[in-house]
Amino acid sequence: MKKLIAFSLILTSIALPAHATDCIEKACIDVYTQDGKIIIEGRKGSGLPEKKAVAPAPVKTRKAIVRKPVAPKPKVTGSAKPKVITSTKKPVVRKKPTPSATASATSLSDKLVEILPSAGIAYSPSFQPLIKVPVFFWSDIPEVITKKIEIVGEVVDVKLKPTFLWHYGDGVVFVTRKVGAPYPEGEIQHTYSNPGHYLIQLITRWEGSFTISGVTAQIPGKIDTVSILPITVVAAPTRFTPPVLYKKGRP
Template sequence: MKTLIALSLLLTSLSLPAHATDCIERACIDVYTQDGKIVIEGRKGSGPVEKKAVAPAPAKTRKAIVRKPVAPKPKVTGTAKPKVVTSTKKPVVRKKPTPQPTASATSLSDKLVEMLPTAGISYSPSFQPLIKVPVFFWCDIPDVVTKKIEIVGEIVEVSLKPSFIWHYGDGVIFATRKAGAPYPDGEIQHSYSTPGHYLVQLITSWDGDFTVQGVKLRIPGEIKTVSIIPITVVAAPSRFTPPVLFTR
């Protein structure tokens, strides 16, 4: 059985859903990505519920009424005719019991879809940053996202780590694994050279692994989420100050 479980998990690590032929004693678990979501499938048991065919009830039959032979009527010289009495009571027909359907061994099967959070972007100074002055960016995504999920009686531990690509809107791109921080500790900084309105785009890529039945494997595929926030950068106001003349 351990060999079948190992085969199931090995197929999962190769981006192929595992379909073990025997998942009766322990559950078979598949974890993969699909349409930007994490999908967790579990199965345990010998197969779906199956109902045996129900035999049709026998058709009602009617027994023929068997009448005893009647002796020939004696020849009567008088005008009165003898009466012949026949039985009208029907024979009792007992119905056979209808066979009840029986169910085969059942199996447990479940499928869960987990959504990942979309990053919220912040920056400082938050109101009209100046050109040629560093702007600090950060997001609210933690360094590691962990989840414990119970499915078909098994506990699946999922651990996911994000990586980030910042598009500042002026053609400059910055890749990092850190979420950033406000001034003065943040390492995600960018200075704009010209004033204007920009769209800052943050692409978060998720990858990780899962642990089930003591086996740890990487989750195949990759999930990406996109966050966008506008920013307006202004030029510092310039003012001409005439020279001051001092006289004695």
């Protein structure tokens, strides 16, 4: 079962829960974590479309036709009847184009997904560090990530801060908010006592808050991203040099 932690923020108050009726006049923003992602949902309005009033088409009035008096035709004598020609062609009635019937909805709804980056790991010396010599570690994740996200006409300021959990592979864990740096400025250091192959595991734990119209609230829940990098630690070679003996009287 997926773990879902949600938080709703209504612009006028963060103490009241977000009901459907609350979102008719003001925007409701939901920010929560799910499956290692930050989900931002926004909704505003009643959800019923507002139809535009379409003005009726003007009715055309025909002008009165004044016919001139026609002199009576002379009567035709005989058995032949005058032919009456009737037209079978139907009159063409042209319809006036009506305005578009599209309606502007009063409700707005949107959903955005923010995927957090995984940290890249580096250490120095990068080739076969020695035992009993400090190794410097660092990652490429900034200490603060800020984003401006626009949703349903509102601007959401999201601020995220990571916490780093360094597992050096020999049972030692170091927790810090610093990203570290190479020698000699680096603050994240570890010394291995025994040679061997180790797996460095860096867990980046994200926490954050979001701000809308000057109102700030915490995003509940945490998101963990994991990065792994192997390291090989070697022992320094040992050489025994025989002592040099000098005889008296010789330079």
